[in-house]
Amino acid sequence: MSAATADVATIGHRLALQRRGTVAVLVLVVLLASLRYGDAFYSGINLTSYFDDAVKYSLIALGMTFVIMTGGIDLSVGSVILLAGVAGGLASPHGAVVAVLVGVGTGAAVGAVNGLLIAHSRLEPFVVTLATLLWARGLGLQLADTQTVVYGTGTLQSLARDKIFGLTTGFWLMILLFVLAAVALKFTPWGRTVLAIGDSEESTALLGVPTRLPKFSVYLLSGALAGLAGVVLGSQTGSVSMDTGVGWELIAVAAVVVGGTLLTGGVGSIGGTLAGLLLLQVIFTIINFENGRGGIEINSYWQNVVRGAFLLVVVLLQTGVGRGRKKS
Amino acid sequence: MTDLATRPAAASVLRNTDWPSFIRRYGAAIVLALLVLFNIIFTDNFLDLRNILFVQLRQAAPTAIVALGMALVIATGGIDLSVGAVVALSGQVTAVFLLDGVPPLVALPIGILVGVAAGLFNGTLVSRFGIQPMIATLVLFTAGRGLAQVVTGGRIQTVNQPIVEFLGLGVIAGLPISVFSLIVITIAIVLVTRFTPAGTKLLAVGGNERAAGLVGIRTKRVKTMAYVVAGGLAGFVGLLELGRIQASDATNAGLNMELDAIAAVAVAGTTLAGGTFSPGRTIIGVLMLRLLQNTLVAHGIPREVAQIAQGLIIVAAIYLLRRSRDAR
Amino acid sequence: MTDTTPEGPLLEMRGVTKSFRGARALDDATMTVGRHQIRALIGQNGAGKSTLIKILTGVYRRDGGEVRLDGRPVDFRSTADAQKSGVVTIYQEVNLVPKLSVAENIFLGRFPRRRGLVDWATMRAGARDALATLSLDIDVTRPLGSYRVATQQMTAIARAVSLEARLLVLDEPTSSLAEREVETLFGVMRSLRDSGVSMVFVSHRMDELYEICEDVTVLRDGRTVAEESLASLNQYELVSKMLGRAAEQVASGARPAARPRQQAEPVLSVTNAASAPRLRDASIDVYAGQVQGVAGLLGSGRSELLRSVFGADPLDSGEIKVNGDRPSLRTPGEAIANRLAFLTEDRRAEGIVPHMSVRDNLTLALLPKLTRRGIVDRKRQRQIVTDYIARLGIKAQADQPIVELSGGNQQKVLLARWLATEPAVLLLDEPTRGIDVSAKAEILALVDKLAADGMGVLLVSSELEEVVSACDDVTVLRDGVSVARVSLDRLSEESLMAVMASGEAVPSSDVPQKDNADD
Amino acid sequence: DSGGTGSSGNAAAGAASPAANCAIATAADPGNSQPADGTPVAENAPKLAQKDTYRVAFSQNANNGAWRIAETQSMQDEAKRLGYQIQVTDAQNNQSKQIQDIRSLIAQKPDALFVAPMTEEIGTVIGEAKSAGIPVFLIDRTVSNAQAKAGTDYVTTIVSDFVQEGKRAAYAMAKATGGTGKVIALEGTTGSSSAVDRKKGFEDALKQCPGLELVATQDADNQRARAQDITESLLQANPDVTAVYAQGDDMAMGAIAAIRAAGKVPGKDILVVSGDGSKEALQSIVDGAMVANVECNPRFGPKAFEVMKQYAAGDEVPTKILNEDRLFDASNAAEFVSQAY
Numbered sequence A: 001m002s003a004a005t006a007d008v009a010t011i012g013h014r015l016a017l018q019r020r021g022t023v024a025v026l027v028l029v030v031l032l033a034s035l036r037y038g039d040a041f042y043s044g045i046n047l048t049s050y051f052d053d054a055v056k057y058s059l060i061a062l063g064m065t066f067v068i069m070t071g072g073i074d075l076s077v078g079s080v081i082l083l084a085g086v087a088g089g090l091a092s093p094h095g096a097v098v099a100v101l102v103g104v105g106t107g108a109a110v111g112a113v114n115g116l117l118i119a120h121s122r123l124e125p126f127v128v129t130l131a132t133l134l135w136a137r138g139l140g141l142q143l144a145d146t147q148t149v150v151y152g153t154g155t156l157q158s159l160a161r162d163k164i165f166g167l168t169t170g171f172w173l174m175i176l177l178f179v180l181a182a183v184a185l186k187f188t189p190w191g192r193t194v195l196a197i198g199d200s201e202e203s204t205a206l207l208g209v210p211t212r213l214p215k216f217s218v219y220l221l222s223g224a225l226a227g228l229a230g231v232v233l234g235s236q237t238g239s240v241s242m243d244t245g246v247g248w249e250l251i252a253v254a255a256v257v258v259g260g261t262l263l264t265g266g267v268g269s270i271g272g273t274l275a276g277l278l279l280l281q282v283i284f285t286i287i288n289f290e291n292g293r294g295g296i297e298i299n300s301y302w303q304n305v306v307r308g309a310f311l312l313v314v315v316l317l318q319t320g321v322g323r324g325r326k327k328s
Numbered sequence B: 001m002t003d004l005a006t007r008p009a010a011a012s013v014l015r016n017t018d019w020p021s022f023i024r025r026y027g028a029a030i031v032l033a034l035l036v037l038f039n040i041i042f043t044d045n046f047l048d049l050r051n052i053l054f055v056q057l058r059q060a061a062p063t064a065i066v067a068l069g070m071a072l073v074i075a076t077g078g079i080d081l082s083v084g085a086v087v088a089l090s091g092q093v094t095a096v097f098l099l100d101g102v103p104p105l106v107a108l109p110i111g112i113l114v115g116v117a118a119g120l121f122n123g124t125l126v127s128r129f130g131i132q133p134m135i136a137t138l139v140l141f142t143a144g145r146g147l148a149q150v151v152t153g154g155r156i157q158t159v160n161q162p163i164v165e166f167l168g169l170g171v172i173a174g175l176p177i178s179v180f181s182l183i184v185i186t187i188a189i190v191l192v193t194r195f196t197p198a199g200t201k202l203l204a205v206g207g208n209e210r211a212a213g214l215v216g217i218r219t220k221r222v223k224t225m226a227y228v229v230a231g232g233l234a235g236f237v238g239l240l241e242l243g244r245i246q247a248s249d250a251t252n253a254g255l256n257m258e259l260d261a262i263a264a265v266a267v268a269g270t271t272l273a274g275g276t277f278s279p280g281r282t283i284i285g286v287l288m289l290r291l292l293q294n295t296l297v298a299h300g301i302p303r304e305v306a307q308i309a310q311g312l313i314i315v316a317a318i319y320l321l322r323r324s325r326d327a328r
Numbered sequence C: 001m002t003d004t005t006p007e008g009p010l011l012e013m014r015g016v017t018k019s020f021r022g023a024r025a026l027d028d029a030t031m032t033v034g035r036h037q038i039r040a041l042i043g044q045n046g047a048g049k050s051t052l053i054k055i056l057t058g059v060y061r062r063d064g065g066e067v068r069l070d071g072r073p074v075d076f077r078s079t080a081d082a083q084k085s086g087v088v089t090i091y092q093e094v095n096l097v098p099k100l101s102v103a104e105n106i107f108l109g110r111f112p113r114r115r116g117l118v119d120w121a122t123m124r125a126g127a128r129d130a131l132a133t134l135s136l137d138i139d140v141t142r143p144l145g146s147y148r149v150a151t152q153q154m155t156a157i158a159r160a161v162s163l164e165a166r167l168l169v170l171d172e173p174t175s176s177l178a179e180r181e182v183e184t185l186f187g188v189m190r191s192l193r194d195s196g197v198s199m200v201f202v203s204h205r206m207d208e209l210y211e212i213c214e215d216v217t218v219l220r221d222g223r224t225v226a227e228e229s230l231a232s233l234n235q236y237e238l239v240s241k242m243l244g245r246a247a248e249q250v251a252s253g254a255r256p257a258a259r260p261r262q263q264a265e266p267v268l269s270v271t272n273a274a275s276a277p278r279l280r281d282a283s284i285d286v287y288a289g290q291v292q293g294v295a296g297l298l299g300s301g302r303s304e305l306l307r308s309v310f311g312a313d314p315l316d317s318g319e320i321k322v323n324g325d326r327p328s329l330r331t332p333g334e335a336i337a338n339r340l341a342f343l344t345e346d347r348r349a350e351g352i353v354p355h356m357s358v359r360d361n362l363t364l365a366l367l368p369k370l371t372r373r374g375i376v377d378r379k380r381q382r383q384i385v386t387d388y389i390a391r392l393g394i395k396a397q398a399d400q401p402i403v404e405l406s407g408g409n410q411q412k413v414l415l416a417r418w419l420a421t422e423p424a425v426l427l428l429d430e431p432t433r434g435i436d437v438s439a440k441a442e443i444l445a446l447v448d449k450l451a452a453d454g455m456g457v458l459l460v461s462s463e464l465e466e467v468v469s470a471c472d473d474v475t476v477l478r479d480g481v482s483v484a485r486v487s488l489d490r491l492s493e494e495s496l497m498a499v500m501a502s503g504e505a506v507p508s509s510d511v512p513q514k515d516n517a518d519d
Numbered sequence D: 001d002s003g004g005t006g007s008s009g010n011a012a013a014g015a016a017s018p019a020a021n022c023a024i025a026t027a028a029d030p031g032n033s034q035p036a037d038g039t040p041v042a043e044n045a046p047k048l049a050q051k052d053t054y055r056v057a058f059s060q061n062a063n064n065g066a067w068r069i070a071e072t073q074s075m076q077d078e079a080k081r082l083g084y085q086i087q088v089t090d091a092q093n094n095q096s097k098q099i100q101d102i103r104s105l106i107a108q109k110p111d112a113l114f115v116a117p118m119t120e121e122i123g124t125v126i127g128e129a130k131s132a133g134i135p136v137f138l139i140d141r142t143v144s145n146a147q148a149k150a151g152t153d154y155v156t157t158i159v160s161d162f163v164q165e166g167k168r169a170a171y172a173m174a175k176a177t178g179g180t181g182k183v184i185a186l187e188g189t190t191g192s193s194s195a196v197d198r199k200k201g202f203e204d205a206l207k208q209c210p211g212l213e214l215v216a217t218q219d220a221d222n223q224r225a226r227a228q229d230i231t232e233s234l235l236q237a238n239p240d241v242t243a244v245y246a247q248g249d250d251m252a253m254g255a256i257a258a259i260r261a262a263g264k265v266p267g268k269d270i271l272v273v274s275g276d277g278s279k280e281a282l283q284s285i286v287d288g289a290m291v292a293n294v295e296c297n298p299r300f301g302p303k304a305f306e307v308m309k310q311y312a313a314g315d316e317v318p319t320k321i322l323n324e325d326r327l328f329d330a331s332n333a334a335e336f337v338s339q340a341y
């Protein structure tokens, strides 16, 4: 599905515009919401909970951004969160450091399996990670003996609740990782190679650039970040339940695409992913708030409808933007 | 190009057989045969005709019908994540109409129409608006089930009507309705793709959309049609599922069916990149995955372990297929 | 390279064999490249040139034979591997990453760094320098894909040159280049040779080979049939070695006698056609029984003209008449229904459906006509396919996937695809790009015959020689405007070149305005 | 009324003579468990002012399936009846969404917060409500003691005793089958406390009845279709099964359909015991397809608001309040079917 050469110039502009559009809509929505709901909306606890909740999704979306930039996809992240969250939880009695290491390590290990099969054996990412979605969840359930895994109330939990400049460590962790990732994308050979692979893997190889390792690495990274997300989740909520992560991979994919990363690879933005994710998340919050107003009672079933419709509106606006430009 | 005069000896037949393409063609069938063999030996009453037709095949048929639609969409280089939700939506709409006293002759076609409409919606987003198939169908994946829940208020409502009972328990030509429909639908699809230009057009669009456009094929229409057929089949399966449990279940009907269908298409040796279509192997893929699941259940394997096994089998299957694909 | 270069050839490939799914692509192929040498590698389409190169650089694994570099056996596993040993390759068809910037394309895999991070400023400067050696001055921060194919090809060359190779392999680098660019390239190649770099050069244009190469390796059906000095062979001897038959049988390419117009009215008439952004105001007439040429510099809008006539691109304004009528031609489907046919210049991206069989590829445009009461007539389909495979001498099985064919054979299948629709007007965009001499001669002969049989042909070609020898009449496009018409009596490469460059009509040639176009 | 219909249990159709090796086949329904004496009262939880009307919030963990819908409905109906304003969120079966829901509810500062916890482990967020000065009432499930303290972080929890429900199901099954046979069990959502506890209660009680052999246990996720598929597969592999225990009614309905599809008669060839007490289940007891059903009453509204009002009035509220569940069988199903949810 490679775009016609003549389209290449427009694609870049289009996605850049889309990113700005996403940020603009995000700002607009937040402004409108705070006007409508007043104090309660940005009062400390809600902002904190909003960002805390966003952390885990943002971590998998970050990994997903790199995977998608290579033209792949990682459907297994939701299951990896469960598996790594469980592993981290079981390790948590041995201290926060051990829990984090075990969680991230578990995620990375699963990511490495995906990466090997995709980069080395050249299997299709969609199917490989679909299979991993199954076995990693099974393994997580097995490991936890299908019981919710509790995180010891140790350093990890207080760390999760500690605040720096009024926001939790989780928030700052998220910001830090996104900044690092943005730098890595723009300023490391690895980042550029990842984009090149997504653009045309065959060409990249024929230019004499090894492609296996970078391709492997994005799945490793995605797994490791999902693992981290599992531990973060566990420490924030004190436990990891067996339903954790079901369907989250699609939330991440949606955020990445809304954020202006091309699903076929080659063009991407880290900041866009964050904006896309925060935008999707703010919708949840607003639906909850709207329910509280008592005016229109948004039946919870409508929430999914609204979310789907919102996704539709965003992508339609984006293509509209793209078309408008093409004509001019 | 073997010379007819020099018939190769058996040994050289083995040597000359194109093993890679043999495995590719029959890989899923071989695994299926092994599973059947295992069950004949280790599972009581497996060879019972009633079991084969009314348990194994009947359970597999709805997924197989959905997978046929999915294979069409995948042949165009797309993917349809919404089929599971469409199954739910069509079933719920039909159930509600039936409960309202609408005659079955009207209510059942409406269910299929719901699926067709959903397919039209997906197809339009993909072909007219150029939205990535995954994202385009994610809209209905999210909103479709929500709508289904809205329609029934999330309740499971028993539909005690002869027509529903017939859909679930009826027998035509000694076969359960779902198995009978699967056979009819398969024959129809095979006939249409073999003998009319539709099959060639489909593969041309999936293989090289721009080239297809330049030979006068209306690529947008072909793509849309694939989604419409997939949607219509999902709508029909919604009716079968309604009949199967004799009740509407918005939350669980068709749950994860899209992933089962995609996995089946993949283990059948079809690449998700488009340009290939094989109804026979798709059905074999479904049967294989379904029988695997049933075998694990019948032998008391807990669900989480079964999930691990399924994941591993899928990986193993596509690994073998790939080995054969580009052995060079 | 220092003076202490070891004796013996730089590269030796001996007895190389390679099969794809049982089909021999190479069978005892041999190639020796000396030092300070530019070696031509020639052969018909499908002879195995690209395969031999890919085996050298490890893209394909060889089934047998050996490869020695500097006398030592080597076994590269990938292009990267080969590059480490100084073997740099520009593969056939542009293989770059279009969405990244020009600069990144040049420095991918070896980014200049500062404190571990990519140093964009140095990279941009380096890219500009690399392109300057090819006299190219473009914005290196723009995505490569936004430039035309020739520029992309030059970028690939710039990258390869800047890699400081010992052995540079160029697989048909000139097929999408114009003459001036080819000259620039040759200049660079000469200076590289003088600095000690050896090169392998693949091209189907004989004059290029004689201009730049000293020695030649000739492949035929996967076998090396000659390794000689070019000077010792004249063009006819070379071609006859390539083909394995007497050179006299190869069409000479001499201008056929003038073909009479078969009707007074043009079968296709385009007036003031415009299509943003490249086509601004083009008018052209095509008569049944004649070959109408379109000439112009790269980017002059020739392809756009053909595309918008065929409904592949939207026509913003202008009028198109077919046999005097003004049918709707907004989609290729409508164009085909009006008996137009269009052979695209980009075979890979817009022509072939790669994994589909030759049979289905060949009959793709014919599908509606093959269908009776909704059913495809497979028997007739088979007949037609067998017929065209024989008529055009296509080397392929009907049920073989078309990707497995060599470029020339793919091109013939695509041509057959359109001939099978029995069009009234055939629009040909660079029909012989990347096609070997014999296939090219065959295709041009075929075009000649089609015209003689009453078809109207519109031919776009960047090879002036081809335009001059094949066309009855040539319209020159410049910046999307048809600026002149040159008719048979004054058709020569020189006169065409002059018009194309200046945009001035040659005195007394017709101005392409509709009213006085009739002569 | 403790729903003690125990002695009349023998009326179940086709009850075989009690096997000697089954201690519980003839025992009476063990009935509801009683809260341990001296359940502490809520003292340190945030106080609730006495007002004419309240603005309350309810975090439901998943608003699907008849049971949860009935629960939500009951909360909404009761609030409406009392003239309170109620805001409901639906976590859609997702623990972390529920935590997010609760936090956003807290931000809106309701007078009181009702929570139907997804899992026991959402306790930390309950503590946040306390910090915000909002009294919390848990219904139908509780939270882990390690994370939130009853009477301090939240006022009280109104729950059913799931272990007891499982136990009562085992008794009912033993009685109906006469203490012999092969049993398959269908479990609810993996890891949920109701599934874990019912399984524990059922299996522990079954130990006293070696004649009832548990041949297979499968997770059917509270889904009707899934339960149907699984039962079909299990019946095919174990054609001599004589009883099915489904932890929830949806699964029971799926199992009954599967039994029918296998050409057997539910209630005769294979006896089905289930839990929840839905209208559909009661009807099938009346129809003879199901033999017994242990109620798990979803109608928490009246009780929940009554407790809230007591608490506002300053009455002593115990930190754990047990719901009273009934046992339905052929003797009383017809009587209750019309009121069932």
Ligand SMILES: Nc1ncnc2c1ncn2[C@@H]1O[C@H](COP(=O)(O)OP(=O)(O)OP(=O)(O)O)[C@@H](O)[C@H]1O
Residues within 6 Å of the ligand: C020, C021, C024, C025, C043, C044, C045, C046, C047, C048, C049, C050, C051, C052, C092, C403, C404, C405, C406, C407, C408, C434, C436
């Ligand atoms: N990947 C492949 N799979 C199957 N067959 C192939 C493959 N690549 C090349 N071939 C076959 O090998 C033979 C040699 O092809 P090759 O591309 O080397 O020819 P070439 O001399 O470069 O031709 P051209 O002048 O058209 O570029 C052809 O018959 C071609 O069909």
Ligand SMILES: Nc1ncnc2c1ncn2[C@@H]1O[C@H](COP(=O)(O)OP(=O)(O)OP(=O)(O)O)[C@@H](O)[C@H]1O
Residues within 6 Å of the ligand: A005, A006, C146, C147, C148, C149, C150, C278, C296, C297, C298, C299, C300, C301, C302, C303, C304, C345, C462
């Ligand atoms: N916006 C653009 N910017 C730069 N290059 C473009 C643009 N649009 C098209 N091109 C490329 O420029 C090239 C020349 O355009 P066009 O095909 O109209 O002219 P042409 O005279 O037919 O040249 P060619 O010999 O390449 O066919 C094409 O390869 C096309 O892909």
Ligand SMILES: [Mg+2]
Residues within 6 Å of the ligand: C049, C050, C051, C092, C171
């Ligand atoms: Mg070649």
Ligand SMILES: [Mg+2]
Residues within 6 Å of the ligand: C302, C303, C304, C345, C429
């Ligand atoms: Mg052109």
